[in-house]
Amino acid sequence: MQSKSRVQFDFTDDALQTLDGLKEKLSLASRADVIRYALRILSWTLDQLQSDAKILVEKDGKAQEVVFPFLKVREEATTGPSGVTRFRVGA
Numbered sequence: 303m304q305s306k307s308r309v310q311f312d313f314t315d316d317a318l319q320t321l322d323g324l325k326e327k328l329s330l331a332s333r334a335d336v337i338r339y340a341l342r343i344l345s346w347t348l349d350q351l352q353s354d355a356k357i358l359v360e361k362d363g364k365a366q367e368v369v370f371p372f373l374k375v376r377e378e379a380t381t382g383p384s385g386v387t388r389f390r391v392g393a
Contacts, residue, residue, distance in 0.1 A: 321333050321336055324336045347370070348373075351370075351373075
């Protein structure tokens with residue numbers, strides 16, 4: 303079993319309502335499960351963007367590239383001493 307660490311977040315009322323809404327839509331047991339899913343999705347998205355892949359959405363038979371204006375992976379991606387790739391993320 304993996305060890306766990308307790309983390310505490312402060313949410314605005316709107317953010318908490320969004321978190322609870324996602325928990326219900328996804329039929330998850332806890333808010334922590336929503337955060338875990340979100341982390342996996344963000345990690346996958348960054349991996350795709352860093353590898354110059356395009357993320358597409360198809361609707362009504364038309365494919366369109368997904369643009370993340372709030373999530374830009376800059377060219378300054380570096381690999382640290384531990385071998386972990388670190389990104390500069392921001393607008």
